[in-house]
Structure formats: structure tokens, C-alpha cells
Amino acid sequence: MNMGMYLDGRRALRSASISDLASGGSIGSAASTVDIYDAVLINQTTDAKVLTFATPSVNALRNLTVANVGTAGFYAYGRFIRPGSSHKFVYIPSVGWRRTSSSPQIISQSAVAVTAPADTNENTLATITIPGGVIGSNGRIYIEAYFTVTASTNNKTWRARLGGTALHTGVTASATVVSVGTIISIANRNSEASQIGTSFTGNGVSATALPTGTVDTTTDQTLIITGQKATGAETMTLAQYTVRLERFD
Amino acid sequence: MQTHIKKVQIGVNEEGKPIMAPETQPPHNYVACEITEDEYIYTVAD
Numbered sequence A: 001m002n003m004g005m006y007l008d009g010r011r012a013l014r015s016a017s018i019s020d021l022a023s024g025g026s027i028g029s030a031a032s033t034v035d036i037y038d039a040v041l042i043n044q045t046t047d048a049k050v051l052t053f054a055t056p057s058v059n060a061l062r063n064l065t066v067a068n069v070g071t072a073g074f075y076a077y078g079r080f081i082r083p084g085s086s087h088k089f090v091y092i093p094s095v096g097w098r099r100t101s102s103s104p105q106i107i108s109q110s111a112v113a114v115t116a117p118a119d120t121n122e123n124t125l126a127t128i129t130i131p132g133g134v135i136g137s138n139g140r141i142y143i144e145a146y147f148t149v150t151a152s153t154n155n156k157t158w159r160a161r162l163g164g165t166a167l168h169t170g171v172t173a174s175a176t177v178v179s180v181g182t183i184i185s186i187a188n189r190n191s192e193a194s195q196i197g198t199s200f201t202g203n204g205v206s207a208t209a210l211p212t213g214t215v216d217t218t219t220d221q222t223l224i225i226t227g228q229k230a231t232g233a234e235t236m237t238l239a240q241y242t243v244r245l246e247r248f249d
Numbered sequence B: 001m002q003t004h005i006k007k008v009q010i011g012v013n014e015e016g017k018p019i020m021a022p023e024t025q026p027p028h029n030y031v032a033c034e035i036t037e038d039e040y041i042y043t044v045a046d
Helices: none
Strands: A015-018 A039-042 A049-052 A062-068 A074-076 A079-081 A086-092 A096-099 A105-110 A122-130 A140-149 A156-162 A165-172 A179-188 A221-229 A236-246 B002-012 B018-022 B030-035 B039-044
Touching (some): A062 A079, A079 A105, A105 A122, A122 A156, A140 A156, A140 A221, A156 A179, A156 A236, A165 A179
Parallel strands (some): A039 A062, A122 B018
Antiparallel strands (some): A074 A079, A086 A096, A105 A236, A156 A165, A156 A221, B002 B018, B002 B039, B030 B039
């Protein structure tokens, strides 16, 4: 721990070191954390957990800087803190802990190509855990995904499923199309158990109504991006994707 | 280093086709992924 030494005339934050919180939850009692420290260094090695901070013993405004010195990202009060990053939280008297920024943030991404096998199953090409409560009642998951496909008139279908429910479906079946870029938005509709998704393809239009869901996002859910081919011998590759969390509260 | 995760069926889609996925959460820092008939093979940088 660091109790507030001075470095070049400026006081370093009083900080505590906290080991991996494998089940998520509280980082510790008020007396051992937020009452006496300005910052915590969390060595998180278990992925996608939600952490909470104790209510300070004194009901007064205060800051807490949270740094992730581990190898796995975690969430706190709607904020994702990936390894090697930090965020400042503020305790608002009689309100509670709040993040200090609501800007959209990337919670998962990859540019490692993942190719569907030579079959006609719906194959998962990316898997992302969305911990319970991180979307909020009016938040959304925003995905950009880019595929390469065989140019043919056979269907190549991509989907995004949250908790098993397809909240985006797109299809290409063109003899001239070899790549597809798509935007997927899965939004909670003023409820953590009601969603609306998207259905358009790369050109932004569709004859299919927007899909809806009733996935309970107060509990952990798995988001998957899948690919399916009508003809197994053709190719369909998820070339890259980004998943962003957008909170509005 | 490679991580092998069993491929399992997690449901059936709107077309009656099996939905396949890794049985457990994949590593988040993989640098390559191959999907075979029965498993996902992730390569993680040493």
C-alpha cells in the first residue's frame, strides 16, 4: 500500500493493492478501502466480473481512482476497465458511486480472422460475456463486424445472439459480393429485460422487421456473432469486429 | 500455446440448423483461431 508519499513535491495517491476478485463483488469494506485510500490497484485475472465499492462511512463527496494492473478486464458502475487502464469514480452523497465518464467504450474487439468450418451449421465465430447489469435500462451494445465470403448466389448469413436470442440477422447472396460490413445495435428499451435489435444488411435496408427480445440483462449473458452458409464448401470468415458499450443513465 | 475447447451444440436456429459454440469462454487474447469438426483451437501468444 501507499499512504501518500510525496514525489517531486506532489502527493501520490494513497493506494491499496487488491488481489483478483474471482467472483466479482465488493472490493472490501469502507474502513479498509474508500475511507482511507484515494486509489486502488486491482490485479484482476478473472474476466468480465462486476466490482462494487463500499459506501463511505462519512456521507461526503469523494473520488476513487481504480486501476487495473491485472490481465483481465472488469466492470464497475457501467464502466469497463481493461488491463492497463484506469478510471476515476466519484461518490455522490446520498446517491452513491458513479463513473465520471459515460463515453462509449470498447469492451471487446478482434482482428484475428475466424473462418466457419465446411458445414451448414450456424457456427459461433466470436464469444463475448456481457455481465449482468452493465447495459442498464437504456444502454446498448453496438457492434461493427466485417466478413469475407465466397461470391455466390447461395446464402451466407450472420447473426448476433444475446442469451440465445437472435437480435440481428443479415444475409448476402450475391455473385459479386466478397466482403460485408455490418452495424449491429442491441438496445435495452427502458427495461433491462426488453431489447430491440437490427436486421439490415450492409446497405441499411431490409424487408424484415426489427427483431425484439426479452433477455434478462441483469444476469450474465453471452453475446455471440455467428456465421452460417447454405453451402458448406463455400467460405465465410469473420475478419474483424468491435463491440462497444453505450450507457445512457 | 494452444487452447483446445470442445465444440458443442447450444441450440437450434430459426432454420432448424444446429448452433455450435465453444463449450467454455475462449481466451480473450488469442492470436489465431481454427474451428474443426469437434473443437475450437485458439493460439495464445506466449
